[in-house]
Amino acid sequence: MRIERAAQLVDLAGGAAFLGSGGGGDPYYSLLLAEAALTRCGGFDLMPLAEVADDALLAPCGWIGAPTVSVEKLPNGGEAVAGLRRLEEIMGRRIDAVLPIEIGGGNGLAPFIAAAELGIPVVDCDGMGRAFPESQMAIFNIRGLSACPSVLTAADGSLSVIETEDNVTHERIARALAVSLGGIAHMVEYPLSGAEAKAHAIPGSISAAIAVGRAIREARAAGADPFDALAEALEATGLYPHCLTLFDGKIVDVERETRGGFSVGKVTIDGFAASGRMEIAFQNENLVATSGGKILAMVPDIITVMDRDTADTITTEKLKYGQRVKVIAAAAPDILRDDHALSFVGPRAFGMGHDFAPVEQLNETEKA
Structure with a gap:
């Protein structure tokens, strides 16, 4: 796929915002930078994962920190290129392509800005299939790959190279650095070969995000239901086979703080027509949705709060009292739902005292 029109980037931003499950950062500023890069370079090459050479050097990249900080602390636009150039020095070779470490939110657009400057393609895949709050x-x-060497850069020009023996330590160091640099920074991590990417990355997630954003945009333009279009587009991707509306109501309370490099809190939504109350806990991303003491969806499945009239995603840092919303849930890619993956990204990985249950099983009587 060749991305040559601003509308394609707008679609990507809309789809990536949904797939972020409330996190990954609001894509607005990343979209502005990507549109400016598009004007300069004339287009982006989106390469299918299957076409990547086995010996290619690929560099996943994205932002680390609290999304609440990104609302006021803007990037300078050169963070990604600086980090990738330093990685090339470390690896002693040219980077052949980039990809988002996560498709969610602004991170879904981050590699395009760097690709334009370096003149390299973006691979149609990512490392999470959504957004998660921690690097590991x-x-x-x-799947056992190392995050290092990784390079962290900030808007003030600061650059740090991280080398650790394990990826949890890498996350802790990178998080502490991001906090010390103002709460957010860009990170290039998990450098991998084309063969490793083909074996482990989540394929087709960028084109899936574009399809989701396009479906919502076209439905609105045609006066159709954008939520129906969203569900159909998600299921058509093959990555996200189930989608349903969990709740419809108005936000009546938001508890949110920036702590330890994360945006942490809870949003409370009262249903219309006396249909109860929903609470969603989040750590950058929405983690669990409950109503009447019953869990309706949980990580790693996607839980996204959307404007009930426009179907625009509302990321966790943009949640406000009085917003009229729908809560939409979607099944995570199967690769995130096996027992081994759940030990890293399931509810117990976030300190919850229960095992994962798929959203389609928790809501067997509901329809998308």
């Missing part, structure tokens, strides 16, 4: 929750760590 990438599929590459789940």
Whole structure:
């Protein structure tokens, strides 16, 4: 696929925002930077994962920190390129292509800005199939690959190279650095070969996000139901086979704080027509949705709060009292739902005292 029109980037931003499960950062600023890069370079090459050479050097990249900080602390636009150039020095060779470490939110657009400057393609895949709050929750760590060497850069020009023996330590160091640099920074991590990417990355997630964003946009333009279009587009991707509306109501309370490099809190939604109350706990991303003491969806499945009229995603840092919303859930890619992956990204990995149950089983009587 060749991305040559701003509308394609807008679709990607809309789809990636949904797949972020409330996290990954609001894509607005990343979209502005990507549109400016598109004007300069004339287009982006989106390469299918299957076409990547086995000996290619690929560099996943994205932002680390609290999304609440990104609302006010803007990037300078050169963080990704600086990090990738330093990685090339370390590896002693040219990077052949980039990919998002996570498809969710602004991170789904981050590699395009760097690709334009380096003149390299973006691979149609990512490392999470959604967004997760911690670096070691990438599929590459789940499958035993190292995050290092990684390079962390900030808007003030600061650059740090991280080398650790394990990926949990890498996450802790990178998080502490991001906090010390103002709460957010760009990170290039998990450098991998084309063969490793083909074995472990989640294929087709960028084109899936574009399809989801396009479906919502076209439905709105045609006066059709954008939520129906969203569900159909998700299921058509093959990556996200189930989608349903969990709740419809108005936000009546938001508890949110920036702590330890994360945006942590809870949003409370009262249903219309006396249909009860829903609470969603989040750590950058929405983690669990409950109503009347019953769990309706949980990580790693996607839980996204959306404007009930426009179907625009509302990321966790943008949640406000009085917003009229629908809560939409979607099944995570199968690669995240096996027992081994769940030990890294399931509810117990976030300190919850229960095992994962798929959203389609928790809501067997509900319809999308």
